[in-house]
Amino acid sequence: MFFKFVINFQNMKTLISTLKLFLLVSLVLCSKLTFGADYYWVGGSGNWNDYSNHWATSSGGNLFHSSPPSNIDNVWFDNNSLSNGDSIILDSNIVHHCYNFNFNCGGGTYFIRSTGFNSDLEIWSDVTIADSLIWYD
Numbered sequence: 001m002f003f004k005f006v007i008n009f010q011n012m013k014t015l016i017s018t019l020k021l022f023l024l025v026s027l028v029l030c031s032k033l034t035f036g037a038d039y040y041w042v043g044g045s046g047n048w049n050d051y052s053n054h055w056a057t058s059s060g061g062n063l064f065h066s067s068p069p070s071n072i073d074n075v076w077f078d079n080n081s082l083s084n085g086d087s088i089i090l091d092s093n094i095v096h097h098c099y100n101f102n103f104n105c106g107g108g109t110y111f112i113r114s115t116g117f118n119s120d121l122e123i124w125s126d127v128t129i130a131d132s133l134i135w136y137d
Helices: 009-034
Strands: 038-042 073-076 085-089 095-099 099-105 112-113 121-123 127-129 135-136
Touching: 099 121
Parallel strands: 038 073, 073 099, 085 112, 095 121, 099 127, 112 135
Antiparallel strands: none
């Protein structure tokens, strides 16, 4: 018995190109979903989405992120973040995101407040909040 296999090389090239593209996209998405960044609030009171003035790459740092935190990023508020009475403002009509939320500022009272309709904060994993934080609308 004899079998004849015919390979269409044009279709094979297309299949290989498609598989390469799929693999590349999968790797990019998996690395983005797996590795979030650490965002450190600095500069006192301000809007959550004002990343170029408030979301630093290190505690007390002056190198800033190029976008606000996303649902894979960790946010940190520490003693280098705020002064007594400062507020973090959640802008209107924006859903704000983070993966882990860690608020550990001592020695004062601090506020997170909403400026209007649909200004939610979605935290996708762990929350650590000191008693010094007050949330209000």
